Amino acid sequence: MVLSQRLHEAFKGTVERITGPRTVSAFKEKGVLSVSEFVIAGDNLVAKCPTWSWESGEPSKRKPYLPADKQLLITRNVPCLRRAASVEEEYEAAGGEILLDTEESEGWLATHGKPKETKSDEDENLPSMEALDINEQNCIQSIPSYFKSEEEEDIPDMADYEDPDNLVETDPATLQSTYLVAHEPDDDNILRTRTYDVSITYDKYYQTPRVWLTGYDESRMLLQPELVLEDVSQDHARKTVTIEDHPHLPGKHASVHPCRHGAVMKKIIDVLMSRGVEPEVDKYLFLFLKFVASVIPTIEYDYTMDFDLGSSSR
Amino acid sequence: MARIEEEKGSLLQFAPFQSAVDEGFWHRLSSLKLNKLGIDDSPLPITGFYAPCSHSQVSNHLTLLTDSLPADDNEQSVTPALGHGNRNRCSVPGIIYNTNTLEAYHAVDKKSLLKEEAKKIWEDILSGKAVEDSSVLSRFFLISFADLKKWSFHYWFAFPALVLDPPAKLVELKPAAQWFTSEEAESVSAACNEWRNSSLTSDVPFFLVIITSDAHATVRHLKDWEACQGDGQKVLFGFYDPCHLPNNPGWPLRNFLALICLRWNLQKFNFFCYRENRGFADLALSLVGEALVTVPQGWRDCQYVPNAVGWERNRGRSISRNVDLAKSMDPTRLAISAA
Numbered sequence: 240m241v242l243s244q245r246l247h248e249a250f251k252g253t254v255e256r257i258t259g260p261r262t263v264s265a266f267k268e269k270g271v272l273s274v275s276e277f278v279i280a281g282d283n284l285v286a287k288c289p290t291w292s293w294e295s296g297e298p299s300k301r302k303p304y305l306p307a308d309k310q311l312l313i314t315r316n317v318p319c320l321r322r323a324a325s326v327e328e329e330y331e332a333a334g335g336e337i338l339l340d341t342e343e344s345e346g347w348l349a350t351h352g353k354p355k356e357t358k359s360d361e362d363e364n365l366p367s368m369e370a371l372d373i374n375e376q377n378c379i380q381s382i383p384s385y386f387k388s389e390e391e392e393d394i395p396d397m398a399d400y401e402d403p404d405n406l407v408e409t410d411p412a413t414l415q416s417t418y419l420v421a422h423e424p425d426d427d428n429i430l431r432t433r434t435y436d437v438s439i440t441y442d443k444y445y446q447t448p449r450v451w452l453t454g455y456d457e458s459r460m461l462l463q464p465e466l467v468l469e470d471v472s473q474d475h476a477r478k479t480v481t482i483e484d485h486p487h488l489p490g491k492h493a494s495v496h497p498c499r500h501g502a503v504m505k506k507i508i509d510v511l512m513s514r515g516v517e518p519e520v521d522k523y524l525f526l527f528l529k530f531v532a533s534v535i536p537t538i539e540y541d542y543t544m545d546f547d548l549g550s551s552s553r
Numbered sequence: 554m555a556r557i558e559e560e561k562g563s564l565l566q567f568a569p570f571q572s573a574v575d576e577g578f579w580h581r582l583s584s585l586k587l588n589k590l591g592i593d594d595s596p597l598p599i600t601g602f603y604a605p606c607s608h609s610q611v612s613n614h615l616t617l618l619t620d621s622l623p624a625d626d627n628e629q630s631v632t633p634a635l636g637h638g639n640r641n642r643c644s645v646p647g648i649i650y651n652t653n654t655l656e657a658y659h660a661v662d663k664k665s666l667l668k669e670e671a672k673k674i675w676e677d678i679l680s681g682k683a684v685e686d687s688s689v690l691s692r693f694f695l696i697s698f699a700d701l702k703k704w705s706f707h708y709w710f711a712f713p714a715l716v717l718d719p720p721a722k723l724v725e726l727k728p729a730a731q732w733f734t735s736e737e738a739e740s741v742s743a744a745c746n747e748w749r750n751s752s753l754t755s756d757v758p759f760f761l762v763i764i765t766s767d768a769h770a771t772v773r774h775l776k777d778w779e780a781c782q783g784d785g786q787k788v789l790f791g792f793y794d795p796c797h798l799p800n801n802p803g804w805p806l807r808n809f810l811a812l813i814c815l816r817w818n819l820q821k822f823n824f825f826c827y828r829e830n831r832g833f834a835d836l837a838l839s840l841v842g843e844a845l846v847t848v849p850q851g852w853r854d855c856q857y858v859p860n861a862v863g864w865e866r867n868r869g870r871s872i873s874r875n876v877d878l879a880k881s882m883d884p885t886r887l888a889i890s891a892a
Binding site: 288289290292297298314315316317318320408410411412413414415432434436453455458459460461488489490491539541543 | 564565566567568569571572573575576577580607608610611613614616619624639640641642716717720721749750798801807831832833862863864867868869871874876878880881
């Protein structure tokens with residue numbers, strides 16, 4: 240792991256240990272959530288989008304400031320039919336909307352293809368806070384170095400596990416060899432359907448929700464986190480998506496780094512307020528997930544909101 | 554050719570259940586093995602979880618999570634009993650046969666083990682236990698070998714299904730939205746959503762759908778079958794279908810058919826494959842079918858146990874699965890990645 244990232248984690252861990260969780264609401268002022276607001280927003284997400292549920296995670300990793308049965312939000316087996324990278328290429332080629340990732344337009348869309356200057360500015364517009372500097376280069380290095388032992392591993396030869404008893408079950412009522420996954424739109428016979436478990440945790444340091452991704456291939460075998468990056472919008476794959484220990488589940492998982500979540504949420508809230516909509520804190524996660532969808536555009540998790548955002552409409 | 558097609562069409566074919574094992578399950582199995590079980594390789598009861606299909610393009614799986622196994626410390630966790638009432642985690646009873654060596658793993662007599670497990674389902678159908686607690690109809694098991702030196706896990710699932718001989722025939726199968734009148738469909742959706750939203754019933758995977766002559770639908774427990782007869786009511790046998798395919802019901806219907814024909818002596822009846830979209834009843838995705846079942850010969854003999862199938866196939870082949878978790882479990886590698 241990159242040194243600056245390690246240092247930052249140590250720092251963040253210490254701060255988290257010695258400071259209490261946020262109790263005063265700063266939702267409108269800073270775009271952040273207190274612990275109780277996170278629970279309120281989570282309850283509302285579970286109620287409106289029942290594919291999400293609260294879980295308690297690993298007992299040993301339980302956070303005392305959250306209710307024991309409401310440690311994280313999770314939705315499992317979410318389909319991801321196409322790789323984000325290939326979708327983006329096509330979209331851009333067609334001159335479609337793309338995410339503008341500059342200081343002025345955080346998280347918003349440009350409708351007329353990718354402006355040239357955004358590309359050239361990319362290095363200046365990295366998502367950095369004082370204590371954290373995940374830059375493009377570091378991220379690219381960190382992933383392969385974590386997985387560099389990949390080649391040493393023998394890929395198990397399937398034939399080794401062929402059943403010696405020759406277990407043949409002839410049963411006409413068993414549906415044979417039909418792909419039980421999505422019908423592929425392309426005809427090159429490469430199965431692209433992946434599924435994801437998407438979880439949301441509360442990041443005490445940044446006081447925002449944080450999204451984690453666990454990917455599976457079409458036969459539901461765990462996907463290497465580096466392959467998960469193929470399903471992340473390419474702008475973010477190089478910047479804001481990192482691979483770290485999950486705060487409530489075992490193993491390393493890809494995560495959208497929360498360092499800018501508060502600022503982006505604040506922008507979204509400001510825009511809503513300028514339109515005369517009074518945002519309510521229990522809708523926070525819907526707004527948040529809508530924003531996260533720009534980072535992971537092809538992972539079809541549910542954040543449907545068929546009701547208005549604010550109180551002015553009710 | 555046309556005739557073959559026709560014959561194929563009339564045979565009721567079920568999409569096999571698929572397994573999914575969360576990394577956390579293997580972590581807990583390892584710690585149980587190291588801290589508590591030792592070389593004890595007796596079968597261990599576990600809990601699998603599933604939910605109705607919730608997307609038109611992917612099926613749901615029978616999933617094993619950390620909570621599928623008991624915790625290795627004796628501390629009672631604060632969590633309520635095994636996700637009861639969690640609509641995304643309907644509990645299914647299962648067993649893990651974890652062997653101590655790779656040789657023992659390969660030497661497992663798979664045919665007789667499957668037969669043994671299927672017998673439990675058969676007995677639960679005969680005794681009526683399956684009507685009280687329908688989750689036993691989807692009973693599953695897996696054999697495994699946990700190589701704790703290499704953090705590598707070999708495993709193979711089986712979802713035992715009693716074989717009907719002759720196989721069940723399909724009279725018709727169509728999207729529920731087309732089978733019901735629009736009035737009925739609306740009422741069925743509402744009743745199913747209510748069933749799914751109540752913490753008392755949300756994880757009860759088999760049920761009855763009753764539709765009165767004035768198109769009012771209710772969802773009832775299987776044990777209410779007798780009470781639901783008569784008065785020109787339509788009765789459908791519903792189940793949470795993990796499968797997304799438009800022309801095939803999922804695996805849980807298999808043992809349900811056996812229960813229906815044996816318990817209630819029905820030979821022709823309607824079944825309802827309940828599926829969801831974004832967590833709500835989706836009758837365009839759900840199916841209604843009419844099945845024709847003949848009680849196979851011998852099923853009335855008290856000593857008889859029907860044949861069973863159900864070893865999971867991996868990419869269409871009968872092979873064991875293997876997962877390597879050295880990356881997240883090997884202390885040396887963890888230390889290197891942390892350096």
